[in-house]
Amino acid sequence: MSELLIDEPGRKSLLLGNEAFARGVLEAGLAFASSYPGTPSSEVPNTLFAIQDKAGLYMEFAINEKVAMEATGAAAISGVRSLTTMKHVGMNVAADPMMTFAYTGVRGGMVIYNADDPGMHSSQNEQDNRYFAKFSGLPLLEPANAQEMKEMACYAFDLSEQLQIPVIVRSTTRIAHSRGVVEYGEMRPVQPKGHFEKRPHELVALPATTPAMHRNLLDKQQKAEEIANQSSFNRVTGQGTLGIICSGVSRAYCADAVLELGIQDKVSLLNLGMSNPLPEEKIAGFLKDKTKVLVVEELEPFLEENARCVAQKAGVQCQIAGKGVGRLSRMLEYDPAMVREAIALYFTNGSTPLKPLDLSDRPPLPSRPPNLCPGCPHRMTYYAVKQVAGDDVIFSNDIGCYGLGFFPPYQMNDSAICMGASASMAAGYATATDQPVIAFIGDSTFFHSGMTGLANAVFNNHKFILVILDNSITAMTGHQPTPAMDPELAGLTLSHIDIEDVARGLGVKNVQVVRPKNLKKTAAVFQEALEYEGVSVIISREPCPLYMGRLKKKAKKVFTVNREKCQFHRKCITEFACPAFYIENQKVGINPELCVGCAVCAQVCPEGAIRPAKD
């Protein structure tokens, strides 16, 4: 049994922040969940998907965040406890229904889990989604560690039902992917079914109904603010006329810094765990007896600007600072020393001496960028395309493992903006230039938001090639199901969708399927498609070897280099660039631990020196 299902209140477990969140929703009796995966949120849906039967809940991977949000809203409107999860940029996709669910409200608890990514460890931007809470008018909880991830996940359902409105729980990479001790609480029973009651005046957003809905939302916000003022998640610790306001992971940095600087009897900390609606009364009370307050928050000055407004409204003459003190900026993640330095600088004008090592004489270090895995079919497709595509081709790329085509020797990622943009941007490139355009999109990303771009391209008579890199799984986020997969292979009772049917159904006349392991045939298909007047879809189909390895579906037959035949052309390395290759003493070798036996490098070697290893 999964550790997360153990019904033993008081038990202590070491959990990843996202696992703690999953435990929290289980304790709340979650009944329905729908998500599209995205780092750093994915462990929540992964966990729930794996244990749904044992937990007695329903969990699905939706094709995108908007669909997930809408399905979740319907479940909550029907009265069951419901969850949707997403990374920060996923909320952009899901924002449309979210803004109006705020108007309609819900009956069963609805929780929206959002994971921001300050520092952009695995994302295209570091937008601060606390503004989405303010924008939509939804209550916002910000856990600061694994224990609070569990507590807030559970409490969010109660809050949602109390206010009859969805609640956003926002974490960041550093909370989602940190591990801490979590104490279990009671497990509430799951109520899997609700009942849809017809309430058109509350659920049909029309000009006739929406003014009342909006008024209702504003009333709920007022109630929520009263709750925020009383919330135990908004608490003051310590005492003194100096103050710090913080939220999220910054709380840990501030608490540690105050102790390390030995100023705990001078500085008190206001941690805002429920930061929207803003607990104005609480903040005004905190500011009133302070001379100086420092706001410590990653990304945008959300709390800082709000604190200034509160001070002005309350007529408090307290000095407030935040961004710009020391190294506190609106960019990237904070770290403990940075926060300690800012606190010392602001309150005591002191410095925090640290003697960093002088590393100016360190030898140059070869970099170790992430790489397409050995046997990755994306490499094969890129290699084949490169044989026939001229230098002027624009490669409109997308979000997925194939984004690694950015790196040499391929350099076939000329732009990557957001999920699905490859297909839509290709239309713009093809029209605004005279250059050929090839767009790359993965199967999961295609279903997420590539289909609309493709329909647009057919409708408006654009000319480009859309390559659908079909590895039949959502690979980068950890192998979640996709419509292109073979569900039987994974032991799932989902329905497969043929991508070629979708493309033809959208009106694409030139639809080709290639097996990228055959480099020559693949290149020939691309050569032809480059001449085609119109939209071509080339589906490059080969399963993700990492996923196949996990399913133990492939016996590994590794390859080796015949060193007598090898003439050291190094095409296998400089052009094909599989990381299983290495050079030792002017000889090429294949690391048998890394080789997965895809055999494609054997087609690349001009001497035919790459052969299966003998047992």
Add this chain to the structure above:
Amino acid sequence: MQIKRVFFVGVGGQGNILATKLLGEAALVSGVPISISETHGMAQRGGVVKSTAVIGAQSPIISDGEADVILAFEPLESLRLLEKANENTVVITSLAKIQPFTVSIGAGIYPETNEILDYLRSKVRTVVAFDAMAEAKDANNPLGVNMVMLGALVAAGDIPISEAALRTAIETTTKKAFVAANLECFERGMRAAGNADRQ
């Protein structure tokens, strides 16, 4: 309690995240407060994987110059991580090299082992270096490099977590079929760190 900051670094696939988690489990059974941070996602595709364990504080990450121990599963990565060290840092590093692909394609040169060790020793007071892969292979458990490194950490890292607690963590957390082999790797790591050249 005194804060101890341990920085784990390795290459995707070496299992340093599991090692960090085991240290966390050992802290939990010992009642020692610990906060851990891990790298997930894209960086794991053959790139550098970092994880941190901060014992006795709330912050889960480690700033430049503030690591008490650097536990490097790969020698080049010990050198790359030196920003996190100060002159009192204990650097424990495996000497088994994993060639980055940039070196394979001639876009970089892998420094000689001696050059790495000399440099580390010129910057920090204590360097403990040995071949963790050789130890793991000798134990017939080539995937056990992470257990070897954990053994080295308890032997040479001066951490407030006991060998017994780590054994318990290995016994209760790693796959049953591997427990015996993992414990052997752990012991070999302890011995190797004890016997390794120290500055």
